[in-house]
Amino acid sequence: xxxxxxxxxYGLVTALATGLGALPFLSVRAISGRTVGRLNAVAxxxxxxxxxGLLAEGTRFGGWQxxxxxxxxxxxxxxxxxxxxxxxxxxxxxxxxxxDGLRRMVLIVTVMTVHSLAEGVAIGTSxxxxxxxxxxxxxxxxxxxxxxxxxISAVLRSNGVSVPRCAGWSIVSSLPQPVMAVPAFLFVEAFxxxxxxxxxxxxxxxxxxxxxxxxxxxxxxxxAREVGVIATLSMIAMILFQKVxxx
Amino acid sequence: MATSLxxxxxxxxxxxxxxxxxxxxxxxxxxxxxWVGWAHALAAGGMLGAAFVLTVVxxxxxxxxxxxxxxxxxxxxxxxxxxxLDTLDLSRPRPEDPTAAGRLVKVHALHACTEGVAIGVAxxxxLSLxxxxxxxxxxxxxxxxxxLSRATRRRGASRARSxxxxxxxxxxxxGLAVVAWLLIAAAPWSLPWILGLAVGALLTLVMTELxxxxxxxxxxxxxxxxxxxxxxxxxxxxxxxx
Numbered sequence: 001x002x003x004x005x006x007x008x009x010y011g012l013v014t015a016l017a018t019g020l021g022a023l024p025f026l027s028v029r030a031i032s033g034r035t036v037g038r039l040n041a042v043a044x045x046x047x048x049x050x051x052x053g054l055l056a057e058g059t060r061f062g063g064w065q066x067x068x069x070x071x072x073x074x075x076x077x078x079x080x081x082x083x084x085x086x087x088x089x090x091x092x093x094x095x096x097x098x099x100d101g102l103r104r105m106v107l108i109v110t111v112m113t114v115h116s117l118a119e120g121v122a123i124g125t126s127x128x129x130x131x132x133x134x135x136x137x138x139x140x141x142x143x144x145x146x147x148x149x150x151x152i153s154a155v156l157r158s159n160g161v162s163v164p165r166c167a168g169w170s171i172v173s174s175l176p177q178p179v180m181a182v183p184a185f186l187f188v189e190a191f192x193x194x195x196x197x198x199x200x201x202x203x204x205x206x207x208x209x210x211x212x213x214x215x216x217x218x219x220x221x222x223x224a225r226e227v228g229v230i231a232t233l234s235m236i237a238m239i240l241f242q243k244v245x246x247x
Numbered sequence: 248m249a250t251s252l253x254x255x256x257x258x259x260x261x262x263x264x265x266x267x268x269x270x271x272x273x274x275x276x277x278x279x280x281x282w283v284g285w286a287h288a289l290a291a292g293g294m295l296g297a298a299f300v301l302t303v304v305x306x307x308x309x310x311x312x313x314x315x316x317x318x319x320x321x322x323x324x325x326x327x328x329x330x331x332l333d334t335l336d337l338s339r340p341r342p343e344d345p346t347a348a349g350r351l352v353k354v355h356a357l358h359a360c361t362e363g364v365a366i367g368v369a370x371x372x373x374l375s376l377x378x379x380x381x382x383x384x385x386x387x388x389x390x391x392x393x394x395l396s397r398a399t400r401r402r403g404a405s406r407a408r409s410x411x412x413x414x415x416x417x418x419x420x421x422g423l424a425v426v427a428w429l430l431i432a433a434a435p436w437s438l439p440w441i442l443g444l445a446v447g448a449l450l451t452l453v454m455t456e457l458x459x460x461x462x463x464x465x466x467x468x469x470x471x472x473x474x475x476x477x478x479x480x481x482x483x484x485x486x487x488x489x
Contacts, residue, residue: 048295052299052302055299055482056299056302056303059303059482059486063482063483063486063487064483066482066483067479067480067482067483070475070479071476071479074472074475074476078468078472081468204475204479207475207478208471208472208475211458211467211470211471211474211475212467212468212471213467215458215462216462216467216470219458219459219462224455224456224459224460225324225327225455227454227455227459228451228453228454228455228456228458228459229320229324229451229454229455231454232320232447232450232451232454232455233317233320235450235454236313236316236317236320236446236447236450237313239302239313240309240310240312240313243309244309244310
């Protein structure tokens with residue numbers, strides 16, 4: 001029971017971190033596209049570094065299982081994305097301005113909410129890989145959530161929503177994280193042989209999500225060199241971070 | 248136990264795999280751009296996999312490796328700035344730009360050198376890891392050489408000449424593989440530094456060149472799929488083969 005509470009708490013922390021994305025809008029009237037690009041680059045690097053940690057852990061239990069889990073994770077994001085696209089939702093609209101304001105606001109919160117289902121699974125399954133890994137995955141996802149909160153807030157704020165409400169909607173979009181983290185954790189606990197599948201799923205979903213949405217978004221907002229270097233350094237920092245505490 | 252000759256042999260095999268890549272026949276149709284993106288995505292996934300394989304080498308001082316990685320990032324950025332490659336759009340070398348093909352050869356040579364260091368480090372860690380790394384780089388070299396020969400053939404070079412050029416520009420691969428291997432053999436303390444340097448350089452090439460170029464040519468779904476699956480396959484086979 002204590003573990004379940006802990007998993008829920010970790011998930012909740014990452015959800016609350018999303019609310020921090022609204023803070024820059026207290027001082028800045030409009031956050032520049034370049035800054036959103038840089039934040040996305042940091043998030044991409046941290047998540048890729050976290051995925052490397054997951055993959056290192058998963059392959060210790062079983063290479064094939066991790067690989068298959070990874071493929072399922074990729075398919076999961078692919079299916080979610082297709083479902084949203086059929087409804088003409090694309091995260092790219094997140095930082096665009098103008099247009100049908102209300103519809104866009106509903107869309108961005110919906111997109112981010114569905115994304116955080118996968119992130120919740122990543123948190124839950126990462127507990128199977130040990131506390132150190134879980135802490136880092138949580139930190140990575142929490143940090144990654146901040147630019148997501150920025151993206152959400154950028155859309156809401158430009159439509160006249162107040163900063164506290166921007167923070168509130170950002171957190172709401174991440175609430176599936178604690179909710180999904182618990183069953184994901186229980187599943188991993190109950191079915192130890194499924195652990196590499198679960199870890200693979202989380203890594204595959206994360207790598208694919210980064211490459212499908214976050215990186216292209218970042219490259220679209222800044223120079224490839226700047227975004228690439230920021231992402232690389234963030235990734236190296238994340239890998240070091242995991243090794244130092246785990247080792 | 249690897250010897251400098253085995254290192255040279257396997258790194259040369261990897262370098263020569265550019266020849267089949269260089270012989271690939273590119274269609275001139277409008278759909279060809281997507282293939283350019285897909286080739287970049289495959290190369291990116293393979294390179295990420297190579298970096299991953301090095302990050303899981305056990306008993307490496309992580310702090311030194313991280314400093315080495317930061318140096319690797321700085322080296323690539325500096326090389327780009329010095330050679331003027333930072334202004335080159337990999338995916339769209341304009342046909343009217345007479346320097347584009349020549350600069351692509353430089354890009355190719357820089358990639359080859361970085362990959363050579365990766366092979367040398369892997370060989371120094373373990374022969375089977377080194378052989379695996381050489382094979383992974385060999386596979387990665389096929390789409391990379393195909394991209395290079397596309398540019399040189401647009402400049403009027405024949406297929407055979409383009410393939411030969413792709414292979415020759417890989418000369419840094421066996422060269423630096425042996426240098427890295429010899430350095431580590433002579434001074435084992437340098438292993439984490441050189442390993443980190445290879446990881447940092449590989450990741451920088453993926454993030455600043457291969458991935459951004461791929462997104463410009465094809466949809467992000469196909470790019471993300473190919474790069475993720477290529478990464479997954481390299482990791483899977485690294486577990487099976489070494």
